[in-house]
Amino acid sequence: MGSAELLQFAVAGLKNGSIYALVALGFTLVFGSTGIINFAQGEFFMLGGMLAVFFVKLGLPLPLAVVAGVLATAVVGLAFERVALRPRRDSGPLALIIITIGGSMVLRSLSRHAFGGNELSLPAFTEGASIVVAGAAIERQALWVWGLTIVAVAGLSWLYSKTRFGRSMRACSLSHEASRLMGIDTARIVMVSFGLAAVLGALAGVVVAPLTQTSFNVGARIGLKGFAAAILGGLGNPIAAVVGGLALGLVESMSIAFISSTYKDVIALVLLLVVLFVRPEGILGRATREKV
Amino acid sequence: MGRKALAIAMATVLCVAGLTLGGCSDESRSDSSGLEPYKIGVVVSLTGSYSGLGVPEKKAIELEAELLNEAGGINGRMVELFFEDDATDAAKAAAAATSLIEREGVIAVIGATGTGQTMAMRTDIDRAAVPQVSMAGGSVVTADFDELVFQTPWPNRVVVPFTLNALAAKGITRIALISDSGGYGADGHDVVLASAAAAGVEIVADETFNLGDTDMTAQLTKMRSQSPDAVLMWTAGSEAAIVAKNMQQLGFDVPLVGSPGNGRVEFLDGAGSAADGFSFAAGKILLPEAYGEGSEAFTVATEFIDRYTERYGTAPDIFAGHAYDAFLIIADALGRVDGDVTPAALRDAIEATDGLIGVGGTFSYSADDHNGLSETDLVMYRVDGGQWVLDE
Structure with a gap:
């Protein structure tokens, strides 16, 4: 295998990996402030793409349609938290997780009825042939995927470490009760987390739609990959989500290169199990020590 | 009184349900002959x-x-x-x-x-x-x-040999196969492997992808290293357009051949210019003039x-x-x-x-x-x- 080919496999892996990473960031964000896994995260991905297509069809220019698609999904994320989750917030994590599963089904069905059952296309952000670097072809849209991933992870890291709001979010992840006693508006934090998670999911959805087309049922599969990436990296930390996503993408593409495309998902998931066995907290996760 | 109101409410509900449910069948049963x-x-x-x-x-x-x-x-x-x-x-x-x-x-x-x-x-x-x-x-x-x-x-066992023969007739004999792991792709995949020899073609690469995958450049890069004459793709969903676009993006410049499942407008929309030159076998409904104008099938x-x-x-x-x-x-x-x-x-x-x-x-x-x-x-x-x- 030549070095150009190896590089091409790496490009493919990093491209898919960044998509997983963007979805994983959404999982991590909601987990960080609520301690639950939001299984509707994949549907935010789906809505981002579908709504952007919808706005393009309304006649908006592409950049505006993309922004509108992301913002509309954010509104859905906020509304989802307010309508479906907040009334049951004292029911414990299991009930809330099941609500997110139900919510994902509702969002999928609504999208199916609003936008139809067929796949829809979104134009590429920048037209043109792919860029060839050292014999490996890189799609222009892949540059957008990487760019947005970098912006998203930098933004989140800044939010977490440098802002008062981010510190409140981290406090929430340790204890809602204590945070509330310290004067943090936990309800607001949770709602904003869902809004931000929806933005991240939708960003991934709109940036991927020109590559793959989109349809009402793309959410579940990408949600599963994003979830695996978040677990692999370690839940609750944006850098870890990105590491997990890229690792998953690279393992998949190298499995195709050196073993077999038939088993790429099996290999990726076995690796996930091995990592969880050796390091249950994920590659970069911090072990939580229960103090008695 | 309460019980009577309840009875009326239930009767109303039943009537409405009866009307809406029975409505559809009454409509289509509007025959005058009285026969079932x-x-x-x-x-x-x-x-x-x-x-x-x-x-x-x-x-x-x-x-x-x-x-x-x-x-x-x-x-x-x-x-x-x-x-x-x-x-x-x-x-x-x-x-x-x-x-x-x-x-x-x-x-x-x-x-x-x-x-x-x-x-x-x-x-x-x-x-x-x-x-x-x-x-x-x-x-x-x-x-x-x-x-x-x-x-x-047309089942795969009819379409696949037809497609392979058409390729062989054009002198395309080294074929790289990519198929989805779902029912349609797996069925087509097995039929392709079984009928390749009879059609006089050789399957030089055999890759799969899962429905919902977002990128096939890794599979295509591996296929390209076998320098095939053409890529044969067996899948019916939106992933077909991704394969076409990935090939264009890689500059993998051999003919792409598909299945009847790609005879959808969504494929053309999704693949855009990458679909140009794409060929596939299907029945004649897409272009009825294939039946010959004036023939009964055309009509x-x-x-x-x-x-x-x-x-x-x-x-x-x-x-x-x-x-x-x-x-x-x-x-x-x-x-x-x-x-x-x-x-x-x-x-x-x-x-x-x-x-x-x-x-x-x-x-x-x-x-x-x-x-x-x-x-x-x-x-x-x-x-x-x-x-x-x-x-x-």
């Missing part, structure tokens, strides 16, 4: 992954049944349809078959949209001995033979296309065509039954179908062939400037 209508059950995927196929199927059958009833039905009896949505779920398809047979007492079942759903209905079909005409393209539907089950699309196909386009505003795709054929086969057989129309008599009449011209081809069933189509019903298409043209 022929009840036909239809199982299609109106939701779930195959909804893009099931919805046009339902539209085509509704349109044709309406036309038939307006023209006086069959032997003076109307046709009454009962639709069930299987949600692209095998278990729901089986439940739908049970309900149609037990509750509605249908004499034939059209469906399902997908291969898995079709196979899931077989237990009920066999138990009740009701004939079934499937619109699914999996080879297994008729290869796993059942005397009650018929099929309208049948264009009339259906015009009628469907006028009613629904879009031209029928190949799936609407499969549904048209399924309904036509049953209606034709009903007209040929002598004496009492029982499911058994109807089955025999369907098996006796000979030279029936549908939009997917000319159907001739026999005791050991329940697909009834041959390679002469297929033609190669090529995409040129975002449109299908005949590939000579």
Whole structure:
């Protein structure tokens, strides 16, 4: 295998990996402030793409349609938290997780009825042939995927470490009760987390739609990959989500290169199990020590 | 008083429910002769992954049944349809078959949209001995033979050899295969491997992807290292457009050849300029002039296309065509039954179908062939400037 080919496999892996990473960031964000896994995260991905297509069809220019698609999904994320989750917030994590599963089904069905059952296309952000670097072809849209991933992870890291709001979010992840006693508006934090998670999911959805087309049922599969990436990296930390996503993408593409495309998902998931066995907290996760 | 109010409320609810439920059947039962209508059950995927196929199927059958009833039905009896949505779920398809047979007492079942759903209905079909005409393209539907089950699309075991022969005729003999790991792709994959030698082609690479995958450049990079003459892709969903675009992006400049499942406008939209030069085998409904203008098959196909386009505003795709054929086969057989129309008599009449011209081809069933189509019903298409043209 030549070095150009190896590089091409790496490009493919990093491209898919960044998509997983963007979805994983959404999982991590909601987990960080609520301690639950939001299984509707994949549907935010789906809505981002579908709504952007919808706005393009309304006649908006592409950049505006993309922004509108992301913002509309954010509104859905906020509304989802307010309508479906907040009334049951004292029911414990299991009930809330099941609500997110139900919510994902509702969002999928609504999208199916609003936008139809067929796949829809979104134009590429920048037209043109792919860029060839050292014999490996890189799609222009892949540059957008990487760019947005970098912006998203930098933004989140800044939010977490440098802002008062981010510190409140981290406090929430340790204890809602204590945070509330310290004067943090936990309800607001949770709602904003869902809004931000929806933005991240939708960003991934709109940036991927020109590559793959989109349809009402793309959410579940990408949600599963994003979830695996978040677990692999370690839940609750944006850098870890990105590491997990890229690792998953690279393992998949190298499995195709050196073993077999038939088993790429099996290999990726076995690796996930091995990592969880050796390091249950994920590659970069911090072990939580229960103090008695 | 409270109890009386409750009774009134319940009676109202029952009336309303009765009106809405009974409403549909009353409408289609509007025959003057007073004879019982022929009840036909239809199982299609109106939701779930195959909804893009099931919805046009339902539209085509509704349109044709309406036309038939307006023209006086069959032997003076109307046709009454009962639709069930299987949600692209095998278990729901089986439940739908049970309900149609037990509750509605249908004499034939059209469906399902997908291969898995079709196979899931077989237990009920066999138990009740009701004939079934499937619109699914999996080879297994008729290869796993059942005397009650018929099929309208061209199965892979007909399409694959046709496609490979067409490639061999062009001197394309080193073929790299990429297929999805789902039912349609896996079935096509097995048939390609089994029929390659007979067609005189060599499969030099064999890669798969999963439905929902977002990028196939890794598989294509691996295939390119085998320097094939062409890439053969067997899949029906949105991933087909990704393969075409990834090839263009990699500069992997060999012909891409697909399956009838790619004869969809969504593929052309999704692949854009990457679809140019793409070729695939399918029936002649996409371009009825392939039948030869003036031929009877041309007339049948264009009339259906015009009628469907006028009613629904879009031209029928190949799936609407499969549904048209399924309904036509049953209606034709009903007209040929002598004496009492029982499911058994109807089955025999369907098996006796000979030279029936549908939009997917000319159907001739026999005791050991329940697909009834041959390679002469297929033609190669090529995409040129975002449109299908005949590939000579």
